Amino acid sequence: MRIRLFARRRPSSALPRPRRAVLAGALLAASTAAVTALPAVAAPPAQCWTPESYALQPGERTPRRATAADRVSQPPPAVAGPAVTGPLSGVIRRVELPKGVKLVALTFDLCETGGQVAGYDGPIFDTLRKEGVPATFFAGGKWLETHPQRAQQIAADPLFEIGNHSWDHANLHAADDSRMSQEILTAQAAIGAAKTASVAACPAAAPVSKLSLFRFPYGSCSAASLAAANANGEVVIQWDVVSGDPADIGAKAIADNVMRQVRPGSIIVMHANGNGKHTREGLPLVIARLRAAGYGFATVSDLIAAGKPVAASSCYIDHPGDTARYDKAADAKAAKAKAAAPATHASADVAAPAAQ
Template sequence: MITRARQRAARASLAALAAAALTALSACASPSTPTRPHSPAPHHSPQKAAPPTLAPGPQGLTPVFKNAPRAKQGAPTVALTFDADMTAGQGPRARAGERFDNPALVDTLRRLDVPATFFMTGRWAEEYPAQARAIGRDPLFEVANHSYSHYSFTRDCYGLPTVAPHRMRADVERAFAAFRRAGVEHPVPYFRFPGGCYDQRALRALAPAGVTAVQWDVVGGDAFATDPRAVARQVLDGVRPGSVVVLHCTRSAAPATERALRTIVPKLRERGFRFVRVSEQIGAARAPKEGRAA
């Protein structure tokens, strides 16, 4: 009797163990159970802060930025900007072999580790989408708007064709759309008027676009220049703390720019200048005003 009782108890224990094992196996096979327990939760990087812009001007006009404050504390800053110009009518010239891009210039900026802002026309982004995308995705650079087709927003601007006032905002938005199609995911909300020409009518027309118009205080003088030493000298003579320098990223129209950079960059660094993008210059321009408001 004792032996049979022990046998029944043993069988009961084995049955219980089998049931427990089956339950555990079923739980492991359940689709609702993670296949890799104790995996860390996915990390979501914080969303990138929006680029700074200036407050609207009087009567809500588009604000205009020229240079950052002439700071006397810390390393002086300078922003190199490059206009990537191309008009709607220059497609046949590009197909015939004229180069409106300048990959060597971009490579030199990368090699020298120089942040920069590219003011790009929408037509340029359409002609060179791979280059536009590469510039736009490089954390060293930022892409800003230079209109769709480099038409003037005023009359009598270096002989450029003009954009009708009721088409000005649409022209800017068309350029941003061209950037997105090329793969430039995060262009900055800055706009440079073709030729630097603007008036109150243009500033009023662009106000709904929410952009900050960016001018400059140093003209590089590289348009159609062939002597890189002259371009470098003009930039070096003009730069001050907080300066914005306008240069060009078009091989056919500004063939000396890349070579001039090889002199400009080391010389300014010898003077203690730190290279920044326009967004940092605008942020610096906003800071004193925000401090006074507080």
């Protein structure tokens, strides 16, 4: 078993502090699978972005109502990748790792609905870079378009990978194949544009090609929408550890939630769009307590590469059926739109609560 290990290097003085991807901190028990050390990943050069450009701007963290000036258009859809079949199909909730390997994936949602401009919780990114912790960000296509510089910075950072979280966080439980393709492939186009722009801004930091990952908004899907996601080339990722950060529970409770549920191969869900009430304060506690328990960190793609995906046949938050409160409104809206325009494809956004 070859597991990617990145060495930590001192960054240039003009960059944020350590941003090396580190699959360290007791990844393996002494007598288990060998770790192969790879050359350290090069950081974006100092001229790409100044330290000031990484700093959180006033009001940037807080989601707000969108205005006419915030309007963005969906890009032409990307070309779908090869259909996902076999072990990567279904809904991956965690990864079964070789005995003694203690890796987890921290994931953060960057969702944004049609009527809002979501936030950018900068201290979360600062903590990950300072601690050298890799992470996966599931970004809505619209969020990437309304936060272009942040999207480029994330795409250029070798610690991070970007997954697809649909275009504007619509509940896709009732979506047909056409709607699914639109939501997935326009968001995928936005991800591609962010990567292209990051290379233009920072040629030495070309993003590494990884799996094409997708996370359903609200943790909700149907058998048909799940099949459509796989058919469009997306590896569907959920989670098995819920941080609870949208609730106002405090930093310690977030860390307690994570530690109560975590096990080797876990995928942990949090938010970095301002919808996590205390994520910025809770994340340092989560990292410290996981490290103290012998865990290391990986992106979702690297976690999957280190073991065997554990997939479910349906989407849910904590247990099957618990997304019904979201699904009923979405299904009713879709049925109403279909009845009102039976001869055309209903393209209206389905009703959904605020993005989480």
